[in-house]
Amino acid sequence: MTLLALAQLRRRPAAFAGLAVALFLLVATTTLFGSLFATEATAPDAVRRTAVAGPGLMVIAGAFGEIAVLVAFFVVVNAVGFALRRQHRELALLRTIAATPRQVRRLVRVQIAATALAVAAPGALAGTSASRLFLDALRRRGMAAPDLRVPLTPLPALVAVTITLAVGLAASAVAVRRISRIAPAAALTATATEQGRTGVPRLLAGICAAVGGGLLLRLAATRPAGELDKAGQAALLGSLVLLVAVGLTGPLAARALVAVLGAPARALMPGTGWLADAQLRGYARRLTSAVVPVALLVGLSATMMIMTRTAEHAAGTTGATSATDVWLRQAELALLTSFAAVSTINTLIAVTGERHGEFALLRLVGATRRQLLRMLTAEAALTTAVGVLLGSAVAALSTSAFSTAATGSPLPSVPAEACAWIVTGAAVLTFPATLGAGLRAIRGPAAERAGGGRD
Template sequence: MSQVRKVSPMSLMSSPVLALSVGQLRRRPAAFAGLAAALLLATATVTLFGSLVAAQVTAPRAVTRAPVAGPGVLVIAGAFGEIAVLVALFVVVNALGFTLRQQHRDLALLRTVAATPRQVRRVVRAQVVATVLLAAVPGCAAGLLAARAFLTALQRRGMAAPGLHIPGTPVPMLVALGVALLVGLAAAAASAWRVTRPAPAVALAEGTAEGTGAATGGSRVAAVLRPVAGVAVLAGGVLLLRLAATRPPGELDKAGQAALLGSMVLLVALALLGPLAARALAALLGAPVRALVPRAGWLADANLRGYAARLSSAVVPVALLVGLSGTMLIMTSTAERVARATGAATSVTKASDIWLRQAELGLLVCFAAVSTVNTLVALTADRRREFALLRLVGSTRRQLLRMLSMEAALTTAIGVLLGAAVAAASSGAFSWAVRGSVVPVVPGAGCAWVVLGAALLTVPGIVGTGVWASGGSAVASVSGERG
């Protein structure tokens, strides 16, 4: 019997590693394009707020001591940049995890032809480094331009000294590059562990375990560790909300920061517990859909509940968009109501700082929108073989699109409900601290726009990609490789 030649570690050190990495980049452009967009926004955000810090630190003492309206550039960069950078990194980790999950079978196949775990990890690291480097230059350039525009806007409102300017130092851009590489490599190591830890045959079986219901040793371990980690993170989020709720009424700003940070932690917990929460809501919402649209509704409900991980990947970005946007809108409305009642203005209710929060909200919505579109497009495009099989057993394209429309509606509803739960918990804690009631002031029009925006991102993303993915020859799609 002929033996498979062992691939030496040195043979994959340079050109073979690059060839395999570039091959994956070419075969899965949708997944890697989404990761590149997330990395671009992340490097731009770190560069933006890092440049503001550099402008303040490198300015002459006479400029830094000039009186300004508001907390100052350093406080703005720290307080607002903290949340924005956390969201940016969350989006990057989510995009990278999804990109690598799509390659699970391909990476496992490498191991079956005698590639070592170390070699597979090198391939994954090379992909991440290549994507980071591709996104770094435009991301840093965009962040630098945004920093100059943001500083000008602050100076126009008297919130920054007129003599401040963005310095030419490359330090903020190098920090942004370093952060993107560090986060990317750490997330890649965690994702590659699932492929490289078990035996090659076991890793290959795990690539289709979700669809068949099979459970291997590695997937069972992950199935146990993920909920445990999710519960631990959820407990941390609850503690942050308790801290926000117990702040004295005079510390409205600190209560707001704790509540916003708590919403971020809850969203991380949601990402970990997503398959469980999404499957439960899908079971609840699927019943009326099956009754109203028997055929397409039944198939859509079965797809969503049968592929819990895929559903979780789809609804988490929607929940991120709704949760963060809703939290900030409701908290601001609640603070404004309290300020009108008491006559005491704070940094949450002053006009200049409301503008700051609106700018931050716009940035966060950008991240959530990019994450939502990228994830949904890549998820739907990866189902081309599934659509082809349905066509071969007699489904028409019209029936497929009807099924996808039902799936899109259910995905939107589940994501909105999960995001609304996070927003309700966070803004409720804030409301208890500032007005003694867990019922906050909800801006109906603003929240309606958030829900509409989530629907406009989700439904066309799924249905439009489905139209493209279900085209062409069904036989060719089935006989070709998946994705």
């Protein structure tokens, strides 16, 4: 199984490219903030006692690292699921020729471990370099002691690689469970179908996540004005937990939103618009997979933007924020946006690219390439709209809680132009990723692609 797993990696490296990027980000992020912790922990007492602006290096590393690692974890879990979905047919064939569930799980574990180890060195190097750049930026702004230096120790990188392996293997155990547990005779059929109902355990997990997010937002709203940093972190963490709830309960919400938003598409494009609407509603799980990263991008970015503007507004009356607070939020926004953007691109390319058989069947019954591209354009527009609405709803709840703590009012200060740029950015990511992957998926002879041929 080890040799077979490595052969799969060599034969189809593109199928694991998105996973490699996600694992690289997790290694780099964990190394970055682990290095900052090591910097503070190994500094002499005299250096640690130096007065600085802002909350201090350990607090900054903890606050940034908490959210960034959670987002990176989200990206990795998503990428692992798609890496396995792209080889479900091969795994199903192994099951039909007597491969046991344990052997299938072992093959997947080897693939994940090999990918993680391949990106370990470059990820650790990038994280260490980023920690030095980040520390330099903090020193220039007086937020870290001038004599602090990132220590030359491999410990943060080793911890980061260990965490990344654990996350990847845990995600693969969940993702491979269905294909490894069903009967061999049903394995191939399972790769071509989608479960029509959202399972009770998934719904319960989604409800628990929603309740947890609500409790975090209540915690944020009850923070005093002098503890805006704690209110902001609670609100941001609450928004992330709510986005997890969206992912778990998404098939229900996304299908309902598409039913409403699909009406204009059906009216403007009677043929391809109707087909796009039917495809999205018929494959609610696939729709949720595409929508959640867009909601993550919009929700986190809008939450950070609006919280920053609200804090600036509060500073005019209470002095509750400062230039260092604003800079920290902007830096955190840039980091989280980059993660969300990577997740969006990876997911949309994977979701669209795996539909080559579906596109081939449509071509065989008379659809032209131009019609398929129009259908994909309509799908991209609906996906963007649903993702923006869900992300905006999460951002509205999170920033309302933060605004209550900062100003006493649940109505935050909204930077309309910045929010418009966030929506534009979501569209700029969604349309090229969807259409680019679609162009690749519809090329080649339709009869061969419908029969399961791959690039």
